[in-house]
Amino acid sequence: MAFVVVITGASSGIGRSLALAWAKRGASVVLSARGQEALERVAAEVRAAGGDALPVAGDVTVEEHRAALCERALGAYGRLDVLVNNAGRGYYAPTLEIEPEKLEEIYRLNVVAPVRLAQLAIEPLTAAKGTIVMVSSIAGLAVAPRIGPYASSKFALEALSMTLRAELASRGVRVLVVRPGPVATPFHEHAVVIDNDVGYRPPGHKAQSPDEVAGRIVRAVDAGSEVLETSLFVKAASLAVRVAPGPARWFSKRMARRSGF
Template identity: 40%
Template sequence: MSDETVLITGCSSGIGRATAEQFLDEGWTVYATSRDESDIADLDESGCRTATLDVTEDDDVARVVDRIEDEQGGLDCLVNNAGYGLYGPLEDIPAEKLHDQFDVNVYGPHRLTRAALPLLREAEGTICNVSSVQGRLSVPGAGAYSGSKFALEAMSDALRAEVDPFDVEVVLVEPGPVETNFQDRAATESDSLVPGTEYDWVYDSIEDATTVSGSLPIAVTPAEVATTIHDAASVSEPDPRYPVKRFARLAVATRFLPDSVRDSVFRLVRRFA
């Protein structure tokens, strides 16, 4: 059993929910949050402490962190998990939708990190940012989502060096396809765009990916990602990055290919789409 405390965002389903359950099973005090607290009522019944938290709202962030300080006196781990994917050709994505993507996936973790760092410094705790293999490798149609995850990775690298003197750890968890409803939200966001006729092949690729990626043999379960997150939070000297399982490690490694090779692959995809 542990006497440590963790704050997790985006716990309504998928990785966030599995992570809350994993930490709870290991004896942590778990603050599980979601935009709609009714979505996590069962986690409250299971023993988590639940709260409404929209990562785009400063007041929500401050309220939850203040509550943890009042009730626990400290915080040992922050898991920035809340996020979603906006897919589509960049020409078809309005600036306000791109802003919304960054508001959740980039500014949200930044808000939580700023609010929680005073407690994490005192505890010599861990910040775990849930990224993606698409935070290291960008493909056609994923410019907005990959851009947000690339930004999260860059910020995490800078932050890791900045908080090193305080013995605060910063880690990135990088799953590939996961068996969650992430693809459903991504498909909905893509459908909300007003497509032109220039990028039919990109939309076809997005549709294929969002339809099958969660059911592919290479897809991992939310529980496997949750285990990786918990393990990273539980060691004294975690690795900076944790690609989840073999496919993620291979996908991340493709960033070392020359740009011309990757561009050639995309041309082949376009030709056969």
């Protein structure tokens, strides 16, 4: 029986690379994103790579699309092994200039949609003893100037994922939190950015390729991992904020000064 994966944000970047990585293993991949044409293109790539593809275009912040995505996946394949909550968007602005409506929009996509999809998919995931992948970020643990609106959404996703992992353990459903650092995708082009400024970034944050990140995610699902930090940069930053919070706060202020605050 085929391995079935639902991926949100599958038309671009990390989501597309994930779809192709699972396709190469012969998986059935259910693809979600708003733009139908791009989704159809990825579906064709998935089929060419040896997988089965079911594109379901729609907006994951809309309940009807979330329900349709789960129903159509189950209707087509009768099972669900992995739900990848990958669709997400950045929002970079000084905290004092955050627009509440934009913040709510980002939270609906980065926080509410992943939780709601986990709720809707829990029965087939339980039957398959499957995995929920939550694509967080190093920004789910560490902050930089102007990153508050985006980082706060990923901090929330981290807390919900940690809770969900504990609550689902008795069902045999795993929750894998993925923390990429910078990845070479159109993510910044798609982000809400005030004054065309994403703020000062720490040195050493070389972008990874989405294919490399996707390969690591697929292997982490195989291994039953609970957390995946995708690069040395992420591991170092993650360690620094935990073991040296004082110096991390100092460094944060230094980055803010360099960003003109």
